[in-house]
Amino acid sequence: MATLLDGETLTTATLHELGEKQRGSVALDPTAKARVExxxxxxxxxxxxxxxxxGINTGFGLFSNVTVSADKLCALQDNLIRSHSAGCGEPLTRxxxxxxxxxxxxxxxxxxxGIRAEVLEQMIAAFNADCIPVVPSKGTVGASGDLAPLSHIALGLMxxxxxxxxxxxxxxxxxxxARANLTPIRLGAKEGLAMINGTQLIASLGAEAVERAGRAARLADYIAALSLEVLCGTNRAFxxxxxCVRPHSGQMESAARVRSVLMPTAPSELCMSHPKQVQDAYSLRCVPQVHGITQDTIEFVRRIxxxxxxxxxxxPMVFTQEQGGGLIISGGNFHGEYPAKVLDFLAIAVTEIANIAERRIERLCNPSLSGLPAFLVADGGFNSGFMIAHCTAAALASENKVLCHPSSVDTISTSAAKEDHVSMGGFAARKALEVVQNVETVLAIELLAACxxxxxxxxxxTTKPLENLHALVRKHVRPWxxxxxxxxxxxxxLRLVQSGEALRAVEQGLGA
Structure with missing residues (x-):
């Protein structure tokens, strides 16, 4: 069934799913169509x-005082799209x-x-036929909209x-x-500007980042629990x-998640086999406090x-009589500061998952801390085991520290100082995705090391949920x-982490 788009109810989860190749179609909600008309x-x-x-019969930006004659209004929109298709860099993925x-x-x-409903229907037909324009990843400063990326979308549809x-x-x-039997869009007055003014590059990349971060944060609790078991730690800190006496919602959720797999009904054989620790290192004991604020930040970012x-x-924006006006007003909703800021927050929060995971990998590999063979391999010296896998995790965690410098604290004047404050939100979104990718990879390494x-x-x-996780990994990766x-x-x-398969394996082991 097609996803109805109405401008009111789209979520990051739905948008993320729509991105998958040929995963679902979209349709225009009838009520929304009436508003558009x-x-x-x-x-x-x-x-x-x-x-x-x-925007209707004037130039753009600094040229807003230049009036364009009626016979050139359609050509004006074509010129806008062509001139603004100035992106660069590797293209976004399909x-x-x-x-x-x-x-x-x-x-x-x-x-x-102010776009015609038939133009909007042409955009929907292209999406449903998987006719997707190629969009360079770089070239937006995140104010006056993501003009270059959205212009490449419009250019392809033309x-x-x-x-x-x-x-x-x-x-x-x-x-x-032509192969899809689709007619290129022919733009009327204002329609080129309508297609490119907005924060959709920042927000669409942000939707992917926050959904992947949410999945990684949940799985991180379970992987940390497995590491705790392997390191013979105590569950008392959970x-x-x-x-309850520091009732941050993310902290309590993380602690509950760890408890659920460490003691689903009773402690595991492994837990019962060793003397109880008085207390563990922070990378084990403080998982809820560290993972919890990441979880709370993810929920904040998702809401924004x-x-x-x-x-x-x-x-400019069009307001009908029913919407309170019957007029057109110029404003600044195209400014990307909201999504830019929260995606910088997201990168800062989620990178801590990798920082603390890397410390647990160190403990697993270090025989003086784990009581296990050095670098988790027999015949050490002849074999190096997880020695360099840990270095890879350390490298990614350190890369993130640079990537987490917020891009949204920067600004640069553009368009002859007409657009003199910008959000740099496109870079914030791209960095957030790179940070999430690095976090997922560090978690994959911790998962391998714990198994x-x-x-x-x-x-x-260990417990059934954690044995489920171990069994899934062993289906794809044999012991070292x-x-x-x-x-x-x-x-x-990494594929098990990113696909959600690892998360499902644990949670199926929990049952109801």
């Missing part, structure tokens, strides 16, 4: 009366461009942009530039549209009495982004009996 009537009225309104297009459709469906070919690779947009996904971020450490405790078993290339094992574990 009503807003277009106002634009048509202005065009017919020669009233001068920014999946990320799908999210960008779906989100722009949703924002236009709010009915404040039959110019390149598209991802449903048959594979990249091809000229005109050819891809007692609800401790967390869910608002942004359903916000009108155009300029390898568990081998040295056999035949003792001697040195071999480590990268394929890390990639296999």
């Amino acid at each position: 009503a807003s277009r009537e106002i634009v048509d009225r202005i065009v017919s009366t020669d009233e001068v309104v920014y 999946e990320r461009s799908r999210r960008l297009l779906a989100l722009r459709i949703n924002v236009l469906a709010k009915g404040h942009s 039959g110019e530039g390149d598209m991802w070919d449903p048959q594979g690779g990249i091809a000229p947009a005109a050819e891809v549209l 007692d609800p009495l401790i967390h 982004l869910n608002t942004e996904l359903n916000s009108a971020t155009d300029n 390898q450490g568990l081998e040295f405790h056999r035949p003792l078993k 009996d001697g040195d071999r290339q480590m990268s394929p094992d890390i990639e296999a574990a």
Whole structure:
């Protein structure tokens, strides 16, 4: 069933899923279509009366005082798209461009942009046919909208530039549209500006980042619990009495999650086999306190982004009589400070998952801290085991410390000082995604190391949920009996982390 886009109810989770190749179609909600048609009537009225309104019959930015004659209004919009298609760098993946297009459709469906309903339906038809324009990843400063990336979306739908070919690779947009029996969009007054003014690159990349971060944060609790078991730690630090007297929601949620797998009904054989520690190192004992604030930040970021996904971020904006006006107003909703700031927050918060995980990997590999063979391998010296896997985790954790410098504290003046304060939100979103990728990889390494450490405790078993996790890993990665290339094992574990398969394995072991 198609996802109805109405400009009101899209979530980061739904948008993330729509990005997956050929995962679902979209349709325009009938109520939203009526709003779109009503807003277009106002634009048509202005065009017919020669009233001068920014973006309809004027130039753009510094040229806002230049009036354009009626016979050039369509060409004006074409020129806007072509000139603003000035992005650079590696293209966004097909999946990320799908999210960008779906989100722009949703924002236009709010009915404040003045676009024709038939143009919006053409955008929907292209999305559903998987005719997705190629979009360079760099070139937005995140104010006056993500102009360059969104212009490349519009350019492809006009039959110019390149598209991802449903048959594979990249091809000229005109050819891809023709094979899908789709007609290139022909822009009318204001429609080019309507398609490109907004924060949709920042928000669509942010939706992916926050959804992946949320999954990683949940799984991190379970992986930390497995490391605790392997290191013969105590579960006393997760007692609800401790967390109820510092009742941050994320902290209590993290502690409950760790408890759920350490003591689903009773302590494990492994837990019962060793003397109780008085207290553990911080990387084990303080998991709820560290993971908890990450979880709370993720929820905060998700809330802000869910608002942004359903916000009108155009300029100028059209208000019908029913919406309180019957007029067009210039404003600044295109400024990306909201999503830029929260994506900087997200990167800072989620990187702590990798920082503390790397410390647990060190404890697993260090025989003086773990009581296990050095670097988790027999015949050490002849074999190096997890020695360099730990270095890889350390390298990624350190990279994140640089990537977490907030881009949204920067600004630069553009457009002849007309646009003199910007958000740099596009970079904030790209950095957040890179940080999340690094965190997922560090967690994959910790998962491999904890599973390898568990081998040295056999035949003792841990709890059912954690045994489920170990069994899943062993389906894809055999125990480390001697040195071999480590990268394929890390990639296999990373796929389990990113796909949600590892998370499902644990939670299926918990039952109800």
